[in-house]
Amino acid sequence: MSLQVTAGYGSLISMGIGVSDVLTLITLALRLGNWWTASSGDVSFLDLLEEDDQNILSRKGLIDLARFNKTWSKSLNSLADGKPQRLQGPDRSNAKVRGLSIECQKSRAELLQQNLAVDGFIPSSEKDNVVLALHWLLAGNTEQFTTNSSDVAGLVTCLEQLGFDLVGVEWPDNNPPERACRLVYKPYSLVAGSNATLRAEAARLARPPSTTVPLLHQEESVTAFPITTNCANRCRLAWKNGAKAARYLRIQVAIPSKAQVRSGHDLHYKFVNLGSEVERNETELYALCWAYGLALNQELCQAIEKVLLRESEETLNWVKRQTEKQILVNDPPITDYRRTDSIKVEAFTVCQASFMGYYYAVFLSIVDTSSLEVQTVDGAWGYRSNLLLSKMRQYSHRTAIDGELSGEKLIEILAYLLFSHTTKRPPPRLDQWCLGVVGKRALIANSLIGSCKSPADIGRFVLLDVDVGGIPADKEGFIKSGVPESLIRDLTNKPVTENVREQGPDMDFTKHIEVDWDGNPETMILCFRYNGRRVGSVNPAISNVLFCHVYVEHVGNPQPRQPLQAIECDLSDFLQYRVLFSGTALILVQAYGRPCMRYAAVAIYGKDFLPSMALATNCIHTAIGKIQNATSWIAISGEGA
16 A cells, blocks of 8 residues: 555556565565554554553653663674674664663573572563553653562563663662662562462463573573472482483484485484383383383483382372373362472472483484573473473374474474474475574574585574574464575586596585565575575475485595596586586586585486485595486585595
8 A cells, every 4th residue: 555655546557566566565564574564563562551652751861872872782693694693883773682682681591590580471461560560661750660570570670781770670688779760579469368379379380381491501490490409409310310311312314215305205303212222110100201202212211210219109190191181080280270289299390300301402412502692592391381291292102103203393392492482383385394483582404504514414403592584484483495496597418528536616605595585475495606696596495305315425435536537517507507418427516525515506406316316425436336327317526624
């Protein structure tokens, strides 16, 4: 409508803007919140507070604007050239947002460490209290506001840390510096009674579970729970034992078959059991390992036995039932505040800590978290929560039977473990597999931004807390692959060359994530460039499977690099969009030591040469031997030093 008003009646057609183009703009606007919806966000916020834009900022001097801009306008954490980088520059709104976000995380972590707040999301039922506090802060005329909500007090504490100099928060046993406005947190119930403790427990269990896990000391995550010192000690020991048991399990990419490649199969992962065979164990303890373990071995059984051996048979059976669909009548589950049996609650908490230590050790082995400014993750689990254990129980049965897990399911697990993203993705269309999730943080497949030399690199992920606004995702935050452009390539017959040696260009290709403008703007394609010149784009979901299929493993004693007789496919063929055909001669792609070019060669030529393509590693002769009986065959030169 805005385009029609601006350009005049009938001008959309005369300007060459069709219905599909307008729909694309609307879709992007709704997703990115740009000029199309910029004002609606302000209107929604004002509607929430029931104020107008003239009265909302009636409290003057709330922020020292000069100092605020000096603090937050200096730098931007962003994704540049496939790596998180801090960019210095002038005032940028997204620079402020990223810096503010990181400072909020630090402030929240300090509150959790001091046991001043409860981990997890603010319950939606707290909306009225949040609105009252914000209205007082922005438009009120009183000096003091009292609340018994730790979430409201924590929210205002973050604002205080960010530069709202006028306000101070008074926590119990804490006298803040004198400020013009003071929010007072009183944790005690305004209505005393015998059920006050039960009410507090009910309120705690009503919030969506989320627990902050410090990556350097993961076992300390349970110390924020309202548990006894003895239970906390047991939980820390249980976490460490679970992490030790994870050493006897490895997760890796399952090499796809030719049929799976042709059918557009999603990349799958398998769990390799490195432990010893299960011996005779207590039935109830073994049942827990069978319910929640990703692979059964004696090391996992021993880890669980060390911390739960003294529990009764009845207690262990009750713990296992907490993730079953049917709960016994008159037996409140762990999530029910009326469950006051401290022995069973403690046993569940210790069991949960054991398997959380196990899961985090297993899955973090394929996630790069080195770029996180705050070395913590947030898992969708918590005190007396069976959500994540129930989810993992479904996967443990699947892996125990099939031995494999799809990439889509793995991303779902990682999103649960790393940033409490619990939205389930609808069934995908073939070839449009999920490659990551954007939520409070971004989980991205390594193949989109990193160099990939092997299937292990293809199967890894990167967790980012930088600005990833340029990466397209659907409204639930899922990153999906789109349809790359169809380039017209010349079919060329080049002569066979004698004494050919492996070599590569002066520099490697670069990867770039782009929006699929010609298809669905909520999906992405992976573009390759050489020194800025566009080479082509690919569907990375398909390319990852192709790469793993044609990859040739390292050999222990590689043959010396001897001259070959082959047709050379070099950089000029990529830049001029030539497709070579050879009859019966070998085609050698000259991409030696250039990982991104090797990946691009697999993606671009794999469809035409799938039956007879090999990706060399440390021995080109071994790769050629894999395909030399084919009628038309292509080898991609080795990975180099």
